[in-house]
Amino acid sequence: MRITLAEEITLLSLDDESGAVKQRQSVGWAVAGALLIELVLAKRVRVSGTYLELVDSPPIGEELLDGRAESIRTWMRGRSKRRVSDWLAKDQAKAIGAAVERLSGRGVVVEERRKALGMFPVRRFPEADGTVERELRERLAAAVLKGAEPDERTASLIAVIHAAGLHGLAFPGSPGKEIKARTAELADGQWAAESIRSAIRDMRLAMAAVTAATVT
Template sequence: MAVTLAEEIMLLSLDDDSGLIKQRQSAGWAVAGAILLELVLAGRVSIAGKYLELTRVEPTGEQLLDSRLPLIETWLRGRCKRRVTDWLTKDQEKGVGATLESLRGRGVVGETEHKVLGVFPRRRHPEADGSVVRALRERLEAVVVMGAEPDERTAGLIALIHSARLHRLAFPGLSRRQVDARMAEIAAGQWAAEGVRAAIREMQAAVAVITIATVAAVS
């Protein structure tokens, strides 16, 4: 399977030189939302209103996605549905770790460790195969800057980047003003079935609310 949406968001957030995650909190929410979106597109999860429901548990064949299915099933605790925001909050940190592990397994990033103040271990994930992120940035630029029509997955990716305010990571050479209107247009466009677009709107709202709250708490 091609690189997942969550892996693409993670690649955009990793500094090419240091291997550290930029905008870690916001990127984490977007990664968790991207995993959930992939499960929606794969027909394993449905989202209606502010709630998510597990609809199928058969493996998709993608380990990053399949690892979330039993976790969601356990988290639901016999209920038919729970809030999207609650799942994103629960899976944000673990989802980042699982996504980095998946990228390492693909050989796209490496892993090094150093100690902060000589005591606290800190992992870095330097680029190992730059062709993947270069192709990703070219795809995003073609759609957002050059006006090409996005496919379903690219539109979903842009919607998540937009809601998590990751514009600078996706388009480091451009101001938010230069890309914001086009990204909003794509997020609201007729690029997928209504059920998928409704799910994206709810995840956008959830990611945006959490991101704004996180920024406010640390400012």
């Protein structure tokens, strides 16, 4: 089963048993960035410098991506371009929920509803089909741990993982220093078009700004 980059990031972040999202703030930025990058790969949007532009093209046929493209169109309000960082800041709070719903619709995770302390409604999404995550982790391990040459989508995924600092979620138990060095090498490679590089760069800058503001 092929899932989107955003769903892959989300799947890596979900606890297999409880279905809770780990590192939720960083994952939110990563999922929003992954959605945008996949829209760039599909030529539905274009990133020029720090600006985001819509491309007049037919639907992709993937509801998660087509839905995001329409959300961007609405957000643009008829403008020819808007800042990438502004869109990511807007979308990061909602991106995880959209990706989880799509994973649930595919049967990869299952929705569970319960009440915390008997009062507060809580939704969790434990894994239902482990083969998708297993194949995903094998693909990442081949590129990062075994030195295989990743395709464009896998390289994009690794770049997002590196930018968001999700090394521990993607490669649990592996030496952190070595993982970061290899993901940095792949992220800085020549595989990506400038529009993808710009989207990843803006995601990192936006995350850094939010982190600095939170600390302050």
